[in-house]
Amino acid sequence: MSQVYNWHLGRKMDYPFEAAYPKRQFAFVFNINRCIACQTCTMACKSTWTFSKGQEHMWWANVETKPYGGYPQFWDMKILKLLEEADPDGQRWTDKPAGNSKAPYGRFDGQTIFEARKMLKPGSSRVLGYLPTDEEWNFPNIYEDNPVGKKGVPNQFDQTGVELPVHKTWFFYLARICNHCTYPACLAACPRKAIYKRPEDGIVLIDQKECRGYRKCVEACPYKKAMYRGNTRVTEKCIACYPRVEGKDPESGGQPMETRCMAACIGQMRMQGLVKMSQDGIWAEDRHNPLYYLVHVAKVALPLYPQLGTQPNGYYIPPRWVPRDYLRQMFGPGVDGAIERYAYPDRELLAVLQLFRRSNLIIFRYEIKEGPKIYEGTLRGHKITLYNDTVIAYGQNGKEIFRTTVEEPIYVRSAQHANSI
Amino acid sequence: MIEKGETGLPVRYDPLLIEEAVFLALRGHPDAKRYHQKRDRLYEISDPEERERSFQNLHQAWFSRLGLASQIEKAVAERHQLNSTVKTCVIARATSKKEEGAELFVNPDEGLSGKERRNVRILICPESFLESPPLLLTFLRHELQHITDMLDPGFGYNPALPAVEGGPTYDRLLQNRYCVLWDATIDGRMVRRGWAPESIRAERLNDFAQAFPMLGDETGQLFGRFFDQEPHTHAKLIAFARDPRTALAGSPEGPHPGGRCSLCRFPTYVFEPNPECLPAEVISQICQDFPQWRSDHGLCEQCADLYKGRTQFENAQFPF
Numbered sequence: 001m002s003q004v005y006n007w008h009l010g011r012k013m014d015y016p017f018e019a020a021y022p023k024r025q026f027a028f029v030f031n032i033n034r035c036i037a038c039q040t041c042t043m044a045c046k047s048t049w050t051f052s053k054g055q056e057h058m059w060w061a062n063v064e065t066k067p068y069g070g071y072p073q074f075w076d077m078k079i080l081k082l083l084e085e086a087d088p089d090g091q092r093w094t095d096k097p098a099g100n101s102k103a104p105y106g107r108f109d110g111q112t113i114f115e116a117r118k119m120l121k122p123g124s125s126r127v128l129g130y131l132p133t134d135e136e137w138n139f140p141n142i143y144e145d146n147p148v149g150k151k152g153v154p155n156q157f158d159q160t161g162v163e164l165p166v167h168k169t170w171f172f173y174l175a176r177i178c179n180h181c182t183y184p185a186c187l188a189a190c191p192r193k194a195i196y197k198r199p200e201d202g203i204v205l206i207d208q209k210e211c212r213g214y215r216k217c218v219e220a221c222p223y224k225k226a227m228y229r230g231n232t233r234v235t236e237k238c239i240a241c242y243p244r245v246e247g248k249d250p251e252s253g254g255q256p257m258e259t260r261c262m263a264a265c266i267g268q269m270r271m272q273g274l275v276k277m278s279q280d281g282i283w284a285e286d287r288h289n290p291l292y293y294l295v296h297v298a299k300v301a302l303p304l305y306p307q308l309g310t311q312p313n314g315y316y317i318p319p320r321w322v323p324r325d326y327l328r329q330m331f332g333p334g335v336d337g338a339i340e341r342y343a344y345p346d347r348e349l350l351a352v353l354q355l356f357r358r359s360n361l362i363i364f365r366y367e368i369k370e371g372p373k374i375y376e377g378t379l380r381g382h383k384i385t386l387y388n389d390t391v392i393a394y395g396q397n398g399k400e401i402f403r404t405t406v407e408e409p410i411y412v413r414s415a416q417h418a419n420s421i
Numbered sequence: 422m423i424e425k426g427e428t429g430l431p432v433r434y435d436p437l438l439i440e441e442a443v444f445l446a447l448r449g450h451p452d453a454k455r456y457h458q459k460r461d462r463l464y465e466i467s468d469p470e471e472r473e474r475s476f477q478n479l480h481q482a483w484f485s486r487l488g489l490a491s492q493i494e495k496a497v498a499e500r501h502q503l504n505s506t507v508k509t510c511v512i513a514r515a516t517s518k519k520e521e522g523a524e525l526f527v528n529p530d531e532g533l534s535g536k537e538r539r540n541v542r543i544l545i546c547p548e549s550f551l552e553s554p555p556l557l558l559t560f561l562r563h564e565l566q567h568i569t570d571m572l573d574p575g576f577g578y579n580p581a582l583p584a585v586e587g588g589p590t591y592d593r594l595l596q597n598r599y600c601v602l603w604d605a606t607i608d609g610r611m612v613r614r615g616w617a618p619e620s621i622r623a624e625r626l627n628d629f630a631q632a633f634p635m636l637g638d639e640t641g642q643l644f645g646r647f648f649d650q651e652p653h654t655h656a657k658l659i660a661f662a663r664d665p666r667t668a669l670a671g672s673p674e675g676p677h678p679g680g681r682c683s684l685c686r687f688p689t690y691v692f693e694p695n696p697e698c699l700p701a702e703v704i705s706q707i708c709q710d711f712p713q714w715r716s717d718h719g720l721c722e723q724c725a726d727l728y729k730g731r732t733q734f735e736n737a738q739f740p741f
């Protein structure tokens with residue numbers, strides 16, 4: 001075991017391999033507040049990559065209703081439970097979320113899936129995990145829209161309107177793909193070294209020629225995003241639509257392009273990028289990269305179950321209406337601050353939030369041109385001022401991709417077409 | 422499909438089930454390494470058919486070597502009646518525990534002999550091979566008893582359950598009750614043969630009590646007729662499932678809890694207590710709609726209310 005630095009945990013941790021970081025890292029931000037579970041992303045992926053025989057139960061992209069739903073069923077509860085058994089009562093964070101990007105969420109003092117020594121018998125796995133049954137894989141959208149009711153009152157919803165900060169009756173949609181983790185558990189577990197992380201963009205791939213169907217990765221990936229295919233007897237996973245990210249899609253004009261599931265998002269809740277890495281495994285400062293801004297400056301986007309230890313590269317703006325203890329378990333101690341800043345966004349955040357899904361090309365940099373004040377008022381006791389700023393997105397080649405404003409443009413149809421669509 | 426079974430009923434295994442069962446059985450097993458060494462090489466066979474065949478042969482060999490077939494072979498061998506009545510028994514992969522079970526398939530081609538037309542299919546989850554042995558064996562014995570009953574002329578099985586008055590909900594109710602009764606007779610027989618623990622009685626009794634909540638104090642005694650006695654016939658199970666009271670008493674239908682209202686035909690537990698004491702006007706209203714009706718046929722409270730209401734309405738003085 002070597003020691004690697006995991007900035008999500010604010011500390012070093014055990015990992016079976018030496019640390020090695022890509023130049024840039026595939027990463028994404030999903031704004032849960034905007035997802036409507038239309039499953040367009042799910043189908044965009046399926047119709048591109050997993051429509052063949054033997055892939056019937058394979059959904060590299062999926063959207064599940066939390067807290068009851070899950071694909072495979074109960075994946076998160078199961079791994080959290082195993083960790084709890086490994087380290088009873090020890091899965092805790094200390095220190096408060098701080099300003100520094102080496103430990104933005106404080107320090108996690110519990111055990112990761114690589115460290116749960118009590119449960120890792122020598123000679124067996126290198127990673128704590130479990131193998132889901134067919135049954136658990138078979139119902140990708142089980143418990144869709146099933147809410148949690150009021151505590152202790154079964155079959156009863158809130159009869160009257162409710163107000164933020166939290167709802168007593170609640171659910172939310174969690175969209176998931178492979179997190180192309182910085183310390184992939186799938187890679188760590190593979191006895192044949194068939195899984196690799198690309199040095200140019202950190203995308204994690206399974207070499208289909210090397211895989212021999214041991215399914216150690218399926219067992220080890222805590223997010224259950226490696227999936228075994230029975231008819232070819234090899235495991236497959238999300239490939240981050242790498243031809244698009246490489247700019248090989250004919251539509252891209254040679255520029256890096258966002259993945260299928262991102263581009264298809266109806267709720268405009270997804271943004272994907274390639275963030276700059278520095279050689280200590282921390283994101284290199286890149287102040288005007290939108291993902292860097294959302295994760296490290298505004299700190300509104302948080303990793304999914306950081307305590308598992310893989311340093312996943314998917315980040316989520318947590319849902320405002322969900323009880324905080326649930327969210328803290330899912331996204332770590334940064335939740336309260338993230339929700340506070342998202343609910344009462346400052347001038348820059350409001351502008352950056354406009355960048356989601358205005359183009360399918362990957363945004364490498366943004367710039368804000370200040371506009372006039374358009375609103376002033378109070379919201380739940382907070383003073384709110386809105387400016388109609390213009391935000392401009394630039395691609396890898398430094399060229400402008402698009403520009404948009406905070407205030408949505410209003411189009412007035414000509415009288416001739418006033419009532420047509 | 423891979424064939425097994427030298428004598429008696431041929432058993433064919435779904436290669437997918439075998440492969441998965443072997444894979445699961447070898448996790449953490451001392452022989453896992455040897456198995457994988459052999460299996461890894463097969464990926465390199467370039468001809469797809471030959472590769473597939475080689476995989477299947479390897480999995481089959483390890484399936485036997487690990488003794489995974491033993492419970493199935495034992496359960497099938499016990500049912501020598503099936504040799505003369507069924508062509509093959511196919512063991513395939515279930516995708517969920519709920520799906521596990523045995524089914525009899527009958528080919529509609531009347532040109533074939535009875536035996537040629539019949540096949541048994543048993544669905545099992547791969548994980549079930551790894552449960553402590555008696556579980557799978559008990560399960561298979563129970564399932565094969567269903568098949569044996571179906572093929573027993575004395576039992577007189579008929580796959581189409583009779584249509585029930587009241588629509589699809591009642592069809593399902595009948596089906597559910599029928600299954601509860603049949604399972605009780607099977608597990609009763611299993612206990613007497615020493616194939617199931619005594620404790621199973623309580624489980625079946627619980628199912629029975631839930632399926633027939635109207636039996637009240639008599640539940641335990643009536644349950645015994647199914648669990649503790651044999652033989653049974655399909656027809657008698659159906660009759661009891663449809664209408665336990667009538668089936669027991671052989672008595673003509675009359676108003677009894679759980680019976681049907683003679684007017685609206687819905688089952689009810691609340692009959693009008695003294696229909697003969699209804700006002701004459703109400704009775705005459707009923708007889709306008711149901712000329713054959715007599716007060717000893719009874720009626721439910723809702724129907725009684727309806728006709729009382731109608732009489733009141735007709736007698737009412739309206740100011741307009």
Ligand code: SF4
Pocket residue numbers: 177178179180181184185186187204220221222223224225226237310
């Ligand atoms: S999410 Fe799972 S499959 Fe994807 S890189 Fe991380 S450990 Fe591997």
Ligand code: SF4
Pocket residue numbers: 044045046049060061177178238239240241259260261262
């Ligand atoms: S990035 Fe591409 S391969 Fe991965 S889930 Fe999205 S659409 Fe599927």
Ligand code: SF4
Pocket residue numbers: 034035036037038039040041042063173175264265266267268269270
């Ligand atoms: S397409 Fe977007 S809005 Fe629709 S389910 Fe997927 S993530 Fe949610």
Ligand SMILES: [Zn+2]
Pocket residue numbers: 682683684685686687720721722723724
């Ligand atoms: Zn009635």
